[in-house]
Amino acid sequence: MxxxxxxxxxxxxxxxxxxxxxxxxxxxxxxxxxxxxxxxxxxxxxxxxxxxxxxxxxxxxxxxxxxxxxxxxxxxxxxxxxxxxxxxxxxxxxxxxxxxxxxxxxxxxxxxxxxxxxxxxxxxxxxxxxxxxxxxxxxxxxxHVTDISRDVHPLTHRFVQAVQEAGLPFNSDLNGASAEGVGYYQINTRGGFxxxxxxxxxxxxxxxxxxxxxxxxxxxxxxxxxxxxxxxxxxxxxxxxxxxxxxxxxxxxxxxxxxxxxxxxxxxxxxxxxxxxxxxxxxxxxxxxxxQDHLCYDHVYRSREPSLNDLLLPLWGKIRVGLQYLLTRRGPLALSVNQGGGFYCTRPDVPQPDMQLYFSPLSYEKAVPGVRALMKPDDFSGFSTSVSPCRPTSxxxxxxxxxxxxxxxxxxxxYLATPEDQAALLAGAKFLREIAATPTFKALIDAEIHPGTTTASDAELLADIRARAYSVFHxxxxxxxxxxxxxxxxxxxxxxxxxxxxxxxxxxxxxxxxxxxxxxxxxxxxxxxxxxxxx
Missing domain, CATH: 3.50.50.60 (FAD/NAD(P)-binding domain)
Structure with missing residues (x-):
């Protein structure tokens, strides 16, 4: 003993x-x-x-x-x-x-x-x-807290621009005096590790x-x-x-x-x-x-411009990002795929932002369900936007x-045991559609893969939320x-x-x-x- x-x-x-x-x-x-x-x-x-x-x-x-x-x-x-x-x-x-x-x-x-x-x-x-x-x-x-704003994928800048067009202010520091707005996430890395x-x-x-x-x-x-x-x-x-x-x-x-x-x-x-x-x-x-836990819900798109899929899927791309990382400790391998995001209020009467946004410049719809094969993304240019209510009541x-x-x-x-939580994710899903309708994203999106444009009514969106929402592991x-x-x-x-x-x-x-x-x-x-x- x-x-x-x-x-x-x-x-x-x-x-x-x-x-x-x-x-x-x-x-x-x-x-x-x-x-x-x-x-x-x-x-x-x-x-x-x-x-x-x-x-x-x-x-x-x-x-x-x-x-x-x-x-x-x-x-x-x-x-x-x-x-x-x-x-x-x-x-x-x-x-x-x-x-x-x-x-x-x-x-x-x-x-x-x-x-x-x-x-x-x-x-x-x-x-x-x-x-x-x-x-x-x-x-x-x-x-160590790393500012990744200069290293994110170009599509992440497009996301930040689109969200501003949808009405949110730019926030240069999401851990600053206020969390409200859209910007670039900070991550826990030091020297590329x-x-x-x-x-x-x-x-x-x-x-x-x-x-x-x-x-x-x-x-x-x-x-x-x-x-x-x-x-x-x-x-x-x-x-x-x-x-x-x-x-x-x-x-x-x-x-x-x-x-x-x-x-x-x-x-x-x-x-x-x-x-x-x-x-x-x-x-x-x-x-x-x-x-308690945070629940997340994605909208997934086919892109008209190259996404991280185009870099991480082919062998030449893997070699390129691997060499970049070995020589500089920078590039996609040194980052999270959650590159952009922010916080906003879903209603004017809430005292502080109650919804979190995420942007990922890649997609992996063809992976085995539930498995995020980040180095084996889809064989097309794709990306996703996500919402996660900040303070669930369930x-x-x-x-x-x-x-x-x-x-x-x-x-x-x-999850989703209360009407408040259902309404929050429904409001988040509608805001994702607002982002998709901005000039910047309309020019970028080739197709909405999930939930698909035929999913339009509140009942249809809520059914899709129940079918696809997942834990964001908190x-x-x-x-x-x-x-x-x-x-x-x-x-x-x-x-x-x-x-x-x-x-x-x-x-x-x-x-x-x-x-x-x-x-x-x-x-x-x-x-x-x-x-x-x-x-």
Whole structure:
């Protein structure tokens, strides 16, 4: 049996940020347990390689939801990083911090210290931003944020122009004082390589000698002495091990794995735990409840001008972009395919932008359904525009299927369960049509492949949404923060209600989903938790 001051379960976005800050303080001996392997795969570090990692069981939990009633009972794919760096090692690298109002709402719900004024300094501390130091951004931090505006595909500039013709202003910094408008996404790369949370935070932490990282270590339960967490049990290389924590056990497994482990360990809804035959340590109804995610919906077009398809599909194109990357660390291989986008208000009465836009200068309609073969796009010039409502009102849940730790939990996201969410995506679909009708896009579009111009009425568009919408892979909120132990699972210091020595530090603690991609807010939670622990 090994003993440490702290045990961190999960080396993902938040876990790496937390460990990095704790290690730099030089006060604690920390054990980090990661179920996946080291992040050695070249597809992790090559930015566009996420098209491979998204469907690689060697580095990905590859979860599937239960059939979703609101999406024609389809099973929706939920990739989660099972590797050092977690989902920051396999995601599309888009860096979006969320809007000030998102976090002010967290504080207004009774979570002091989580307002935008409290968190902006942490974001600035985190960043090493291409745009330089300012009131909005920081430099010299562990996470490099790359401005890709000069490197995007020419069609991305056409998209930005078309959206302005559709009525949105140009925004030169979508992480600036306001998110509203259209522009170019910023991404987490450094020197042409993915800048994952592992590279930014964990590698420096390991060099301090105060952190031990164990990979291939699946934590099966939290060990309690009465109602105090004192360690964990984990399996590694076919052997069962225990590790003790003199101060705290910290879960950083993410919105699926953290509630799963809590429930396996007897912390969760009492009736559900009894059904599973698990002894109850703490009855917390919010563990596994309040699951939220962003849903995405595409319109796909055949282009009259060359798209990224024309460069990534033929052998000569692969050779060209490969040489460009090897010689300059730039070009398509150094980017995400989510190159342009922005945020806008779907109605005049909403207080802040409630819809996110994406533009991808390629298409892969001929790929196996559900597989984004980014290096094998369609054999015609194509591109897509997408919408994703920022603050969905539908709520789902994570529940055990059995008391066996190796069996994945039941994931019930409950997409489009509310009229508000259905209306939001319908409004988004109509705005995509407005963009397509602008002079710039009318000159560019040869044909609308999906949903097709015959899909015109509200009922037809909603039916297409139910048939084709998909997760944009931002699950959160399943161990939500709140003072009330009925509606919240952790307090504002991220300590689990009803027990001692146990915190949760990952996206599962979000009281409500932030506007946009959630990797940056997840790392922010790690930064905030480090301050809470050290303070």
């Amino acid at each position: 090994s003993s440490y001051d702290m045990i961190v379960v999960g080396a993902g976005s938040a876990g790496c940020a937390l460990v990095g800050r704790l290690a730099s303080a030089g006060k604690h001996r920390i054990l980090v347990l990661e179920a996946g392997p080291q992040d050695r795969s070249p597809w992790i570090h090559l930015p566009i390689g996420y098209g491979k990692s998204f469907y690689a069981p060697s580095v990905n939990w590859m979860y599937r939801t239960e059939p979703v009633p609101g999406l024609d009972n389809r099973v929706i794919y939920q990739p989660r990083g099972k590797v050092v760096g977690g989902s920051s090692s396999i995601n599309a690298m888009v860096f979006v911090r969320g809007q000030a109002g998102d976090f002010d709402a967290w504080a207004a719900e009774g979570n002091p210290g989580w307002a935008w004024k409290d968190l902006l300094p942490l974001y600035r501390r985190m960043e090493d931003h291409d745009l330089g130091a300012s009131a909005s951004h920081g430099t010299g931090g562990p996470v 993915r800048d994952s949370a592992a590279r930014a935070y964990l590698r420096p932490a390991l060099k301090t000698g105060r952190v031990r990282l164990e990979t291939g270590a699946l934590v099966t339960r939290i060990l309690f002495d009465g109602r105090r967490a004192v360690g964990v049990e984990y399996r590694q290389n076919g052997q069962t091990h225990t590790a003790r924590a003199s101060l705290e056990v910290i879960l950083s497994g993410g919105a699926i794995n953290s509630p799963h482990l809590l429930q396996l360990s007897g912390v969760g809804p009492a009736a559900h735990l009894r059904d599973m035959g698990i002894p109850i340590v703490a009855d917390l109804p919010a563990v596994g409840a309040h699951l 709520r789902g849940e994570i529940r055990l299927k059995s008391p066996k730790p190796e069996e994945a939990p039941a994931i019930r996201p409950n 699950p959160c909120g399943s161990v939500r923060m709140g003072r009330d132990p009925v509606t919240g699972a952790v307090d504002p210091a991220l300590r689990v209600h009803g027990v001692a020595g146990l915190r949760v530090v990952d996206a599962s603690i979000f009281p409500s989903i932030p506007s946009g991609n959630i990797n940056a807010p997840s790392m922010l939670v790690g930064e905030k938790a480090a301050d809470l622990i050290l303070g």
